[in-house]
Amino acid sequence: MAVPVSRALLRPLRGIVTQIPRSGVTRSGCRQLSVGLRVPAIQKPEEAVLESRSPWRLLGAVFVQRPAVISRDRSPIEKDFAELLQQTELERSLLADHELRLLEDAERVSRKQEEDYDSDEDSGQDIVTAQDLEDTWDQKLRQFKPAPRVTGSIQKQLLNSEADKKADRTCLERCLADSLVLLVKEKIGSGDVWLLPQVQWENGETLRETAERALTTLTGNSIKATFLGNAPCGVYKYKFPKDVRTESCVGAKVFFFKALLDSGDLAPNKKGGHVWVSKTELQDYLNPRYLEQVSRFMVDL
Amino acid sequence: MTPLLTKALFVRNEKVLQQAVSVFRLAVSNPRPVIGCVLQSSERQYRSMPTHGIGRYKYLLPKEVPKKKKEKLQVKAIKTGTDMEYGVLNVQVSGHDMTIVEHYSQYVHNLCNRLKIKVDESYALPTKCTEVMLLQEQGTKMFADAVLSTHGRIVQLSGLSSTLAPIFLEVLLRNQPEGVQLSIKEHTEADFYARFKARPELEELIAQIN
Secondary structure, three states, rough: OOOOHHHHHHHHHHHHHHHHHHHHHHHHHHHOOOOOOOOOOOOOOOOOOOOOOEEEEEEEEEEEEEEEOOOOOOOOOHHHHHHHHHHHHHHHOOOOOOHHHHHHHHHHHHHHHOOOOOOOOOOOOOOOHHHHHHHHHHHHHHHHOOOOOOOOHHHHHHHHOOOHHHHHHHHHOOOOOOOOEEEEEEEEEOEEEEOOOEEEEOOOHHHHHHHHHHHHHHHHOOOOOEEEEOOEEEEEEEEEOOOOOOOOOOEEEEEEEEEEEEEEOOOOOOOHHHHEEEEEHHHOOOOHHHHHHHHHHOOOO | OOOHHHHHHHHHHHHHHOOOOOOOOOOOOOOOOOHHHHHHHHHOOOHHHHOOOOOOOHHHEEEEEEEEOOOOOOOOOOOOOOOOOOOOEEEEEOOOHHHHHHHHHHHHHHHHHHHOOOOEEEEEEEEEEEHHHHHHHHOOEEEEEEEEEEEEEEEEEOOEEEHHHHHHHHHHHHOOOOEEEEEEEOOOOHHHHHHOOOHHHHHHHHHHHH
C-alpha cells in the first residue's frame, strides 16, 4: 500500500478547522473536545440555549464504514517485483536444517548404491526420513482450504447477468478488499434521495449524539459502531427550493461523523432501502454536490 | 645577552606582541599573562613568528560535555493527556510473521514522522513462543506439531492532538496487513516496568534486609 501523502490528510483536517466557525450556531465555539481512550465523556455545552434561532436547520449524519477485511490484489508490476524479490532472497539464503537433512539422506542413498558400501560405517539412519516429513506436510497443505477472497454472493453474481448487480448491494460481505459505506434512501420533498443516515438535531444534545441517534433510529438498533472522535469530519450546506423556504428556515446544514462498524447489519427488508457501497459506486447514488463534500473526508488508500 | 641585543629584541618583540595579542584576544581563558611572557618568548624563537598559532581552531568549537558511558533508564514522569492532546500512547503491533510486523511498525513510525507526531521511543517486546501440541492419530500421546512465535513492536507517541487522532487511526486501520494485530493504549508505569528482567538475587537480598 502506498504511504499516504500528508496533503491528502490535511484536507479533512482543514475541513474540521475551517468549517466549524462558519456554522450559524454560536455554541460550537464553546464545545470542548474531551478525549480519552477510556469511554470518551462528551461534555455538554455549558451555556444556556440561545433564544434567537438561526435560519439554518441542523442535521447530524453518520458515515458508517465497514473496514476492508483483506488486502487488495497486487497490480501486475507489484506481482512481478514481489516474485523477483522472493527469488533473489531464496538464491541468497543459506540452507535450512530440513534442507540439509534432505541432502544428507540423498547422499546416503547414493553411497549405499556404490559397490564398496560398508553398512557398519554408516551412522544411524532415522526411521522417518526428511523426505517423508515433507510428503506428510504436502498432504496437509493440500487438505487445507483457505476461505475464498470473493464471497459466495459475488460468485453467483458473476454467473448471472449484469442487471442483477444492483440487487446484491445490500450484502455486507461484498468487496472484502474495500471499505463499504452505508447509504439510506430517504424521502425528501418530492422525491427519494440516497444519502447518509441523518436526523435532525434537537436542543440540548451534542451533534455527535445526534449522529448516534441517526444510526440507531434509521437502522433499527441492530448496528454497533465505534465513533472516531467527537468532532464532525465534514459539512454539507444546502438551501431549500424557493417554494419551501420560509423566513425561519432558509436551508439545512448536515454535519458528518465518522464511525467504524463493529458488528451487526440492517435487516434486508427495510422499506426505503439501504445499500453498502464502495467509493467508486458512490457516484451512482449521491448527487454531485453532496458527493463532493463527502469525498473530501472519505479516506481512500 | 648584550643590552643592545635585548633592546632590539624588545622592540621586535613588541611588534610581535601586538600581533600575538591580537591573536590571543580571541582566547577567553589564557592562563599565561601576555606581558610576562615577553622574556620567555625571546628564548623560544618560533613564537615570534607572525604565523604562530595559525592552525588553532579548537578554542573556537563549542564545549563538549563528556559522554556518559552508562545510560541508566530513568523513570520519566509519564505525561497525562489534556483536553486537546493525548498523553503518551503505545501503538502495539503484534503477529506471527516477523517481517510483516516489522515492516508495519516501520510504516507507523514513518507516518508519525511525516505527520509531525512526536515519537518518544520505538522498541521491541520479547518474542513469545507457543508450542502447538496435537494429539497423535493412533494413541494418546501429544506430539509437538508446530512452534508459533509471537513478535511485538511498540511505537511510543506523545502529544497526539485530538483532531489528528481519528485520521491517524483510520489510516493505520486501512493499511493494516493480514495477520497483524494493532492495539493503541495509554502508557502506564506497569508497561514501563514490564520491560525489565526480574533480578532474583537483588530480590533475595532485599528480602534478607527486611
